[in-house]
Amino acid sequence: MSLLSVENLAIHFGGIKAVDQVSFAVEAGEVFTIIGPNGAGKTTIFNLISRIYDPTEGRLIFDGVDFTTMPAHRIAGLGIARTFQNIELFEHATVLQNLLVGRQPHARVNLLSEILFLPSVRRAEIAHREKVEEIIDLLDLQAYREQMIANLPYGVRKVVEMARALCTEPKLLLLDEPSSGLNVEETQDMSYWIEDIKRRLGVTVLMVEHDMGLVSSVSDRVLALNYGRVLAQGSPEEVQRNPDVIKAYLGGEE
Amino acid sequence: MNGIAVGCIYGLIALGFVLIYKATEMVNFAQGDLMMLGAFVAYTLISGLGLPYWLGLAGAVIIMAVFGYLLDAVLLRPVIGQPQFAIVMLTIGLGFILRAAAGFIWGHDPLSFETPFTGKVVNAGGVVIATENLAIIFGTVLLCAILYAFFRFTRLGVAMQASSQNQLAAYYMGIPVKRIFSMIWALSAGVAAVAGILLAPKFLIDPNMGFLGIKAFAAAVLGGFGSIPGALLGGLVIGVIEQIAGVYGPPGSHETAAYLALLLVLVLKPGGIFAQIGRKKV
Amino acid sequence: MRFVFKTSYEQDINLFRHGGDRFWYGLLLLALAAAPLLLDTFYLGELSFILIYAIAATGLMLLVGYTGLVSLGHAAFLGIGAYANAYFISQGMPFLVSFPLAGLITAAAGLLIGVPTLRMSGIYLAIATLAFAYIVEQVFIRWESVTGGFRGLPVDAPDIFGYQLWERWEFYYLCLVVLVAVILGVANLLRSPTGRAFVAIRDSEISAQSMGINLARYKAMAFALSAFITGLAGALYGHHISYLAPDAFDIRLSIILLLMVVVGGVGSLHGAVYGAIFAGALPQVIAILRDYLPPAISQTPGLEPALFGVILVFFILFEPFGIYGRWLKIKLYFQMFPLYKKATFKRQKSYLKTERLR
Structure with a gap:
């Protein structure tokens, strides 16, 4: 059984479908990365998993527990911890x-x-x-x-x-763009730490990331997203070679 | 009729709050005191210097606008970006100072001045209406029309709207945002002065009349705190509710009706009637 | 500069960081305990007044300084505590029962306003508490069978096991004991999970929530606790002024309470006490100054509020960290001499700090 499974998740803001029928499963012990251009809905998925937003459709299951309607403050107790894109420290x-x-x-x-x-x-x-x-x-x-x-x-x-986030002793750690704002050296350190977290603490990591160097060095599997929909899923190399993904990043004739 | 007239005054003060809040995200707890000051300045010009009413009115509005501009430029600009709490406390402190200053200059005894509307009535098809009420209502409508035209058709008005909606974008477009903010304070102080002058024939003016401003909060919140028509409408609602409660409610309800209405709205619709404040984005 | 060499986690948990702390706080307590021997009745009364202010300021500090919830209506809680205590005593209840009961009733009132306003933030909460205070003031005026309305309500001296504390110094010790207990309790709370949850809510609600903090529950708790402490202060306040009238608890008192928090230094218990000393001593200073000022100024009734306003504006513009912040800076200046740099305390300004969603 997967540690986290996301089934047909969707959220609409007004008429905009920020996340549209997204499904994926994160296995225990892996580093799973969501990539995609700006506005693809990556952070929105994080906010849905941490229950800051209510999904319009779909189910969220963690460790056999359906937490689709659980209040946000109980997510940490469930074993999910997160970081924020723009740092929300005290x-x-x-x-x-x-x-x-x-x-x-x-x-x-x-x-x-x-x-x-x-x-x-x-x-x-x-x-x-x-x-x-x-x-x-x-x-x-x-x-x-x-x-x-x-x-x-x-x-x-x-x-x-x-x-x-680690102090909550999570089973699943959500990292929202861990390398944003870091220089090359700090990004390198970050990739070692993510490895450490996975190996030494046995914590599963789900992250959103832009830096493809970091993505391919630490991720076991990658999910590519565009306009709130899943484009491709697989190993970092597979996803990077996928023509749809390349088109989404470089822009193409449509 | 009385309720509507008083409601117009609440609406005008609330409008001042909203103008400033929309632009700068500051809540000016001294708005009522600006109104009080406006009334006193008009008193000095009209009763003290013997200027004709209309000239005195214009003079008071201009003096208050300049005062508002300076207030922002000198006191409030340094605290932009500080927590809202600091700004709230700052304007509260300001209110204390204005009240004391007015007491010092004009004394603590209530004053009144002659206006063309004092004590007259109009008989409109069997309904007797006090001219001072009519003047308030008419003045409010006129002021709103002027404000509407100003925001719609003048460069400055459009620049103010732009700065309110997105400071950074406005700044990049070459709008001097800080100066625009001061102008908005000037405008808001001017509106407050009009409110004070319109109110003068109804109530006596004294340094504590600024506490009326707190009821105007109720109006602003009722209207959603971000909408100018909402503020006016909220003012009218509060004015009328207060009047009705005063006549039909138990003793004390005249004083508390506005606050009860305010709490009720806040509890049922925490974002006001037109929700403006959303959750912080992460 | 003192370097503390830490050898156990206990040292970070203890209230006093090192022997020096223990010595100075002990000395302060000794001085306060000896005050009745040194001061005459009038100044002892004023000192009791400052102690009561300090209790109330501690209650408000918990809410404003630590949980980040602004209340413009704390005078209402002070009033509820005062009236509840006075009413129970007039019904023949002993002080030792009526005093905590007054605190509990105020805490209930705190929940009454706190729970519906949980979802509000910032300015809406401030306005809601302001409205609440006005309504409570009207209740004091109209509920004559309990409060005596405008006629007022006399308050008997507190009694402890039948012994009435008539003397000023007896009452002073009562206030001192309550203040010390309140400060210790709050300090304990602040080094526990609950206190950290409050601070977390103050600094970032969204991440507090993702750390497992139930916002509604902790905010309600902060309101209730703050109201409880302020209610206790109110009960003592009632004994101090010995005659309750509704206009003693108007918006001005709320603002004075907030002034203590701001002037003392937001977010520190030291600040609450400094603020109370400041606000309590200011009227005395003004009274002394009056003798030296020309009568045109000194006879103006608005002098005191005006000074409060000026001081408030001054602190927010020039010393947002309050007296306690200034004290830390001075201390650091001497410790680091000659290496002190101004930028140590410089705050980052955010020009677009916004509560709106764009």
Whole structure:
């Protein structure tokens, strides 16, 4: 059984079919990439999976659970975490605080014991901290622990956002354009990290990406999208050779 | 009739909010106080300097427009881009200062000035209407027609519309967006002055009359906070509801009707009647 | 500059980062405890007033500074707490019961306005709370059987197990105990998952949601908690002024509460206290200044609000981080001397920060 299956997903904004009858399945342990020109509906699919948008049609199934109508805040508990194209970190908090928010799906909240800060809360905090430190070590963020997000360079913020998503201990990680805004060297690092996440943490990755170098170096399978419809699906090489895909990118006589 | 007239005033103040909000995404909590200031300036020109009513009106509008322009250029331009909370607090602070300044200059006793409409009535087919109400309604309609023509047919008006819809695009098209914003403040202050002058014969003018502006919020929200006709319509609705509640409701409902209506609209349709604010895009 | 060498995670969790912190806070508490020995009754009363303000400012800070929800109607909560407490006491309830009960009732009122407004953001919420405050003020005026309407409602001195706190210094200690408890509770909350959820909502609702935070639940919680704390402050406020009238809780008080948050420094508990000291001491300073000013200015009734307005505008234009932000800058200046650079605290401006969908 696939980890995530998307069946006949569609969403219409007014008259525009932003996503139209898209189906695909992500298998456990792979890196699955969605490519396509701007406005093809890639981020919209992410927003549908994280339940920010309600689909007009179709079903979403994760690990055997139909989550098509689940509220957005329960998706993280299901085991799906995500990053955002333009980085949505908690700007006026430290890196450590940001990562600890990632522990939210695993936090048992009891207002009164928190106000009194009972020993149980303290123990839980330390357990969360240990988990967070594992991720910090994995992604080499030690130097930035106490820094405010607002003072960090863009490249580091991207990594912090990925780390925050990993702190939720997801089974599936959604990365929305992990290389956008990064320089060549940082993009190279990003591809190592994605490999690490897949190998060492065993997390399945679904990403949207433009940089074809990164796509072909890390992806197991690729899905090409245009105008909200699936153009092609297969290994990176197959999809890159597909005439429809080439036409969509280079523009052709239609 | 009374309700409609008062509603027109609410509508005019709300229109001032909306003009500024649409363009700059700032909410001016001092709009009511601008109205108050406009009324006082007119009082000084007409009763103090003895100018004829129409000349005094024009003078007050021009003075207030210049004041609005300077206000934006000096105080508000530095906070563009800061969180909305900062801007709200800034305009609230401004309201306090304006109120105190008016109290300092004109005193805290209510004043009134003679207008051509004070205390007269018109008998229209058996219905007796106070001229001051007629003047308010007529003035509002006239002002709206002028504003409509301004936005539709003048270069400046079109530039203002463009800047409201997309600051960046307007900027790239060579429109001096910052200066346009100040002009919008000028326009809004001018409209507020007209509202204050029209209101003057109905209520006495005193430094605290700006609190009326809060009811105008209700009007603006009712109209969706982004639409000029909506603001006027919202003003009328609030004015009439208030009047009806005052006559038929239990004691205290005259004061609270506007706010209850506001809360009701916000709860049922959080985006106002014509939803403008959507979810942030990611 | 002090470098703290961390050897365990506990050090990041503890309220006091190092021994120095513990020493200075201890000294402050000692000074506050000794205040009744040093100050006369009038100034002790003023100090109690500042403590009450600080409780209310802490409540508002939780909502505005940490959860990012603006309330222009917090005076209503202060009023509800004051009236509820005074009414229960007039019905013969002991203070130790009526006081927390007043807080709970205010929390319920907080939910009443908080829950329907959950879906609103920014400016709509601000306006809704403003409208709520006006309606509550009318209720204070009209519900005469409970509030006494314009005639007002006298408030008895609080009693603890039958012992009435008539003396100023007794009441002062009561306020001090409540303030310390409230600050500790809020500080604890802020280092727990709930507090982090609040901050997450403040900085990015969309990603808070994708991290598993139930926006509706936490926003409602923030409203209720903030109202609860403000209600407690209100109950004490009622005892302090000893006679409740509806116009004591109008929009001006809401703005003064917000002023404390802004002037003290948005997003810090220190800021709430600094703001309270500022707002509490300002009228005294004005009263002293009046003697030296020409009568034309000093006799103007609008002097106080005008000064509040000027200060508010001044802080937003020149020191958006408030007194606490200024204090941090000064501290850093001396720690880093001579390497301090102004840009450390420079904020990025976003010219197109927008709430609209385009």
